[in-house]
Amino acid sequence: MTLANRQGTGAVVPVERNDQRFRAGQGTAAGLSIVFRKFRKALFGKPNSDRSDTEGQFNVQYPEERLSLPEAYRNMPILLFDDATGHELCTSCFQCERVCPPQVIHITQAKDPATGKPVPSAAEFIIEYDTCMSCGYCAEVCPFDAIKMDHDYELSTSNHPELDVNYNRLLRPVSYYETIAPTLWNDVRESAMKKLQNNIKRRPGAIGVDHGQKVGAKAAPAAVARPADPAGAGASAVVPAAKRAPVAAIGKTMSEEKLAKLQSIRADNQAKRGGAGAPVDSAHAVEAAVGVQPDTAQVAAPDAATPGSVAPGATGPVAAVGTSMSEEKRAKLEAIRAAKRAQGGE
Amino acid sequence: MNYIVVVIFLILSAITLVSGVMVVTVKNIIHSALWLIASFIGVAALYLLMEAEFLAVVQILVYAGAVSILVLFAIMLTRHVTGEGTRMLYERWWVALVVALVLFGAVITPTIWQQGANWDAAATAAQASITATGEGSPAGTAVASTINIGESFMREYLLPFEIASVLLLMALIGAIAIAFEERTGRRRVLTLAEEYALKQRGIVEPRDAEGAVVPSIEAEQAL
Amino acid sequence: MVETFQQTFGAPLWLAVVLASGLKVTLILVGGSLGMMFLTWYERRAIAYMQDRRGPNRVGPQGSLQPIAEAIKTMTKEDTTPLEADRVVHFLAPVVMLAATVLTFAIIPWGNLFPSDLSVGVLFFVAIGGLHTLGMLMAGWGSNNKFALLGGMRGVAQMVSYEIPQVMAVIPIVLMTGTMSMQRIVESQSGFGGLGWNVFTPVGFFAFALFFVASLAEGERTPFDIPEADSEIVAGYMTEYTGMKFAVFYLANYMTNLAICFITASIFLGGGNGPGVNELGGFLGGFLSLIYFFIKALFLFFIMVLIRATVPRLRVDQLMGFAWKFLLPLVLVNILSSALWVAIIRWDQQAQIFTQWFGAPGTADAPNFVRLGVAVAVTIMINLGALVMVMGLNNRASQARMHTTDEELALGL
Numbered sequence: 001m002t003l004a005n006r007q008g009t010g011a012v013v014p015v016e017r018n019d020q021r022f023r024a025g026q027g028t029a030a031g032l033s034i035v036f037r038k039f040r041k042a043l044f045g046k047p048n049s050d051r052s053d054t055e056g057q058f059n060v061q062y063p064e065e066r067l068s069l070p071e072a073y074r075n076m077p078i079l080l081f082d083d084a085t086g087h088e089l090c091t092s093c094f095q096c097e098r099v100c101p102p103q104v105i106h107i108t109q110a111k112d113p114a115t116g117k118p119v120p121s122a123a124e125f126i127i128e129y130d131t132c133m134s135c136g137y138c139a140e141v142c143p144f145d146a147i148k149m150d151h152d153y154e155l156s157t158s159n160h161p162e163l164d165v166n167y168n169r170l171l172r173p174v175s176y177y178e179t180i181a182p183t184l185w186n187d188v189r190e191s192a193m194k195k196l197q198n199n200i201k202r203r204p205g206a207i208g209v210d211h212g213q214k215v216g217a218k219a220a221p222a223a224v225a226r227p228a229d230p231a232g233a234g235a236s237a238v239v240p241a242a243k244r245a246p247v248a249a250i251g252k253t254m255s256e257e258k259l260a261k262l263q264s265i266r267a268d269n270q271a272k273r274g275g276a277g278a279p280v281d282s283a284h285a286v287e288a289a290v291g292v293q294p295d296t297a298q299v300a301a302p303d304a305a306t307p308g309s310v311a312p313g314a315t316g317p318v319a320a321v322g323t324s325m326s327e328e329k330r331a332k333l334e335a336i337r338a339a340k341r342a343q344g345g346e
Numbered sequence: 347m348n349y350i351v352v353v354i355f356l357i358l359s360a361i362t363l364v365s366g367v368m369v370v371t372v373k374n375i376i377h378s379a380l381w382l383i384a385s386f387i388g389v390a391a392l393y394l395l396m397e398a399e400f401l402a403v404v405q406i407l408v409y410a411g412a413v414s415i416l417v418l419f420a421i422m423l424t425r426h427v428t429g430e431g432t433r434m435l436y437e438r439w440w441v442a443l444v445v446a447l448v449l450f451g452a453v454i455t456p457t458i459w460q461q462g463a464n465w466d467a468a469a470t471a472a473q474a475s476i477t478a479t480g481e482g483s484p485a486g487t488a489v490a491s492t493i494n495i496g497e498s499f500m501r502e503y504l505l506p507f508e509i510a511s512v513l514l515l516m517a518l519i520g521a522i523a524i525a526f527e528e529r530t531g532r533r534r535v536l537t538l539a540e541e542y543a544l545k546q547r548g549i550v551e552p553r554d555a556e557g558a559v560v561p562s563i564e565a566e567q568a569l
Numbered sequence: 570m571v572e573t574f575q576q577t578f579g580a581p582l583w584l585a586v587v588l589a590s591g592l593k594v595t596l597i598l599v600g601g602s603l604g605m606m607f608l609t610w611y612e613r614r615a616i617a618y619m620q621d622r623r624g625p626n627r628v629g630p631q632g633s634l635q636p637i638a639e640a641i642k643t644m645t646k647e648d649t650t651p652l653e654a655d656r657v658v659h660f661l662a663p664v665v666m667l668a669a670t671v672l673t674f675a676i677i678p679w680g681n682l683f684p685s686d687l688s689v690g691v692l693f694f695v696a697i698g699g700l701h702t703l704g705m706l707m708a709g710w711g712s713n714n715k716f717a718l719l720g721g722m723r724g725v726a727q728m729v730s731y732e733i734p735q736v737m738a739v740i741p742i743v744l745m746t747g748t749m750s751m752q753r754i755v756e757s758q759s760g761f762g763g764l765g766w767n768v769f770t771p772v773g774f775f776a777f778a779l780f781f782v783a784s785l786a787e788g789e790r791t792p793f794d795i796p797e798a799d800s801e802i803v804a805g806y807m808t809e810y811t812g813m814k815f816a817v818f819y820l821a822n823y824m825t826n827l828a829i830c831f832i833t834a835s836i837f838l839g840g841g842n843g844p845g846v847n848e849l850g851g852f853l854g855g856f857l858s859l860i861y862f863f864i865k866a867l868f869l870f871f872i873m874v875l876i877r878a879t880v881p882r883l884r885v886d887q888l889m890g891f892a893w894k895f896l897l898p899l900v901l902v903n904i905l906s907s908a909l910w911v912a913i914i915r916w917d918q919q920a921q922i923f924t925q926w927f928g929a930p931g932t933a934d935a936p937n938f939v940r941l942g943v944a945v946a947v948t949i950m951i952n953l954g955a956l957v958m959v960m961g962l963n964n965r966a967s968q969a970r971m972h973t974t975d976e977e978l979a980l981g982l
Contacts, residue, residue, distance in 0.1 A: 032875055032879050034879075038618075039615070039878075042618040042621050042622075043618045055621070056621065057621060058622070059623050061623070374655075376710060383703060403692045404696070406696040407692065407695060410700060410703070411696055411699025411732070414703075415702050415703060415729060416729070418710075418725075419706070422710060422718070491688070492689060492749065
C-alpha cells in the first residue's frame with residue numbers, strides 16, 4: 001500500500017510525483033520552450049488588446065495609452081449644471097450629505113436675499129476628496145441627478161488642502177457628463193431636466209446660476225487635478241481652513257457628534273451672514289472664505305498657510321477671469337480631452 | 347627591475363607575516379580565521395612572484411578558497427566566537443615556543459644547508475637566463491610549471507602521491523561512515539501527506555498541539 | 570603594449586609596465602562596470618518580455634539610462650551599519666566580493682585581445698571565484714543578523730559544492746587542448762573556418778552543459794539563488810546592507826555573471842573565433858572577433874535569463890543532491906571520455922593499435938576523419954550511457970522514497 005494509491009480521502013490529496021520511468025529534464029525543456037515562445041510573442045507579436053489570448057503584450061503604456069473606462073466607473077463625485085441655462089441641478093436637499101459614509105460632503109443652502117427664505121439651490125458645496133471613499137452613494141441617492149461620479153482619476157497632488165474641493169471646482173456642464181456616460185444620462189435626462197425646470201421657477205434672481213461665475217475655476221474641469229490656477233487653489237484652501245479652524249481649536253475635548261453639530265451650526269451662521277451681507281451678486285464662496293468671524297480668522301491664519309492668507313486679495317481678479325471664461329473655451333477643452341482619449345483607445 | 351621585485355617581495359612578506367602573527371594574537375576566532383586567509387593569499391602572491399603560477403592559484407583555490415572557508419564555517423557553528431575573556435598565554439608558553447622554534451629550524455636548516463653555498467650562484471644563474479630569453483619561466487631553470495609538477499607526481503613522487511590519495515580516501519569514507527551511522531538512528535521527517543496517510547491508517551496516532559491523542563473520525567462516529 | 574610605450578614614448582621599462590598595466594586595469598574596470606549596467610537593463614527587459622511585460626522603458630531611449638538612474642539612487646541613499654555588527658568585517662565584505670570578481674576579468678580574452686595571458690587562466694578563474702564565497706560569509710557573519718548568517722551559510726555550502734563540478738567540467742577541455750591558458754584555448758578553437766569550437770565535440774558539449782549549470786550556481790542565478798532567496802530569508806547575506814554597499818554587492822553579482830558568460834563563451838564557444846575572423850585579419854578581424862565574442866556572451870546571458878524566468882528556486886537538499894548525485898558523476902565520466910577522445914585522435918606512438926585500425930592521426934588542418942568519427946561515437950556512447958544511468962539511479966532513489974510502505978515510514982526508515 002503506497003501513499004500514491006490512496007487519494008481522494010479527506011482534505012489532503014497526496015500528489016503523485018517522480019513516477020515517470022525516465023526523466024531527462026523534459027519538464028524543464030518544455031518550460032523553457034513555453035517561456036521562449038512567450039518572449040517571442042511579446043517582443044514581435046501584436047499587443048494583446050481583447051485579453052482573450054494568453055500570449056502577447058498585455059501592458060497598457062499608461063500615460064500614452066489608456067483603457068477606455070466603463071460608463072459606470074466611479075472615482076470622485078462632481079456636480080452638474082445645465083448648459084443652456086447655466087442653472088445648477090443641485091437643490092441642496094442634503095440627501096447626499098446624510099448618506100455619505102465618511103461624511104465628507106458639506107452643503108450650505110442658498111437663501112433668498114430679499115426674504116431670507118431657503119431657496120432650492122446650494123450656496124456652497126464642499127467635498128473633501130482626500131477622505132472620500134468613492135462609494136457613489138451620493139450619486140445614487142440624489143433625487144435630482146445633480147451629483148454624479150467623475151471618471152477623472154489623475155487627482156494626485158502635492159498640495160493637500162487642494163483636495164477640499166468647493167462648489168466652483170465641483171461643477172461640470174451636463175454635456176461633459178454626457179460624454180463620459182451617455183446611456184446613463186440618457187436614462188435620467190428627462191426627469192432631471194423636468195425637475196430642474198420646476199426648481200428654476202423657485203430660484204429668485206441669479207441664485208442657482210451664479211456659482212459657476214464667481215471664482216471661475218469651474219471653467220476648467222482639469223483644474224481639479226492641476227494647481228495651475230493659484231487663485232483657485234487659494235480659494236479652495238481658505239474655505240475649509242476657515243471652516244475647520246475653530247473646530248480644531250475646540251474639538252480636542254469634543255465627541256464626533258458634537259463636532260458635526262457644531263460644524264452644521266457654524267455653517268448655518270455663515271450662510272445667514274452671507275445671505276444678509278451679500279445683496280445681489282456677491283460671492284457666497286468668497287463670503288464664506290473672508291467673512292468669517294474675526295476670532296476664527298485669527299485661528300485660521302496659521303492653519304491656512306500662504307495660499308489662504310493671499311486668498312482675499314486674489315479672489316477679485318479671479319472673478320473677472322471666471323466670467324470671461326466662456327462656454328466655447330470649455331467646449332474646446334472638452335474636445336481636446338476627447339481627442340486624447342480617442343488616441344489612447346487606439 | 348630587480349629592486350622593484352625586492353620591494354614587492356618585502357611588502358608581500360610583511361603582509362604574510364603580519365597576518366600570521368595576527369592569526370595567533372587576535373582574540374576573536376572569526377577575525378583570526380580571516381587573518382589566516384590573508385596570510386594564505388600573501389603566500390599565494392609570493393608564489394606568483396616566483397612565477398609559480400600553478401602553485402599560487404592552487405594555494406588560493408585550496409587554502410584560501412576551500413580550507414579556510416570550511417574552517418570559518420565550522421567556527422560559525424560554535425559558540426563563544428568573540429573569545430572575550432579567554433587567555434592568550436598560559437603558564438607553559440615557553441614549551442610551545444621551543445617546539446615551534448625546533449620545527450621551524452627543522453624546516454629551514456636543510457634548505458640553508460643545501461642551498462647556502464651556491465645561493466648567489468643560483469640567483470645569478472636564474473637572472474642570467476631571464477635576461478637571455480627576455481621573459482619569465484625559461485625552459486632550463488627549475489621553475490615549477492604545471493607540466494613539471496604533473497610529471498614529478500607521476501614519476502618521482504608517485505608513491506607519496508598515491509599514499510596521500512589513499513589517506514584522503516580513508517578520511518572521506520570514515521566521515522561518511524560516521525555520518526551514516528548517526529543518521530540511521532534518526533527518524534526521518536515526514537511530509538504532510540505522509541503524516542496524514544499514516545494517521546489515516548492509525549499507525550501514528552494523531553495528536554493535537556498539546557500532545558493529547560485526538561480520536562479519529564471513525565471513532566467519533568462510533569460514539 | 571609595453572613595447573608600444575617603450576618605443577613610441579621612450580618610457581623606461583618600469584614606467585612602461587606600470588602605464589600599460591594601469592591602462593588595462595582601467596579599461597577592464599570601466600568595461601566591467603558598463604557591462605554590469607548593461608546587463609541589469611538587458612536582463613530586466615528580457616525577463617519582462619518573457620512575462621508579457623515591457624520592462625524599464627522610460628529613462629532614456631528604451632529605458633537604457635535606467636541603470637544610471639539607479640546608480641544615482643543607490644549612491645544618494647543612506648549608508649547604515651547595524652549597531653551590533655562587526656564593523657570591519659561588515660565593511661570589508663563587499664570589498665572582498667568586488668575584488669574577487671574584478672580579478673577574474675584579468676584572464677578574460679576580449680575577442681582576440683588578452684589583458685594578461687596567465688598560464689593557468691582557467692584555474693585562476695575558478696580559484697578567484699572561490700574568494701567570492703569569502704565575501705559572502707563575511708557579509709553574513711559581520712551583519713549580526715540571522716537572515717544574513719543563514720544566507721551566508723547557504724551560499725558557502727552551495728559554492729563549495731558547485732566549485733567541484735565547475736573545475737572538473739573544464740578538465741576535459743584542458744586535456745583536449747593541452748593547456749590552461751585562456752589565450753591558447755581560444756586559439757585552439759580557430760580550426761574548421763573559425764568553427765572548431767569545443768562545444769561541437771561530444772565531450773565539449775557535455776562539459777559545456779555541466780560547466781554552465783555549475784556556473785549558474787556559482788553566480789547565484791535563479792534556480793540556485795538560495796543564498797539570497799528573497800521569499801525565504803529577506804535578501805540573504807545582503808539583508809543589512811544599504812546604499813552603495815548594497816550596490817557593490819549587486820555590481821559584484823552581475824560582474825560575476827558577466828565573467829561567467831565571457832569565460833564560457835571563450836572556453837566552449839570559441840571566444841572571438843567565427844567565420845571570417847582569420848580571413849579578414851588585422852584590425853577588422855579583431856573587431857569582428859570582438860563582436861562575435863559579445864554576441865556569444867549575450868546569448869549565454871539570455872539563456873541565463875530564460876532559465877531564471879522558467880525554473881523555480883531549488884530547495885537546499887535538492888541543490889546539494891543535484892551537485893553531488895548528478896553533476897559530479899557525469900563530470901567524472903566526461904573526464905574519462907575526454908581522455909579516450911584525446912587517445913583516439915592523437916595517440917600514435919603510444920598506441921600503435923589505433924594507427925593500425927584507423928590510420929595515422931591527422932593534423933589540425935587535415936584531420937583524420939576515421940579517427941574523429943570513432944572518437945565521436947565512443948564518447949557519445951559513454952556520456953549518454955552515463956547520463957541515462959545517473960538519471961535512472963536518481964530516479965530510482967526518489968521513487969523508492971515515494972513508495973516506501975507506511976510501516977517503513979512509521980519506523981522512520
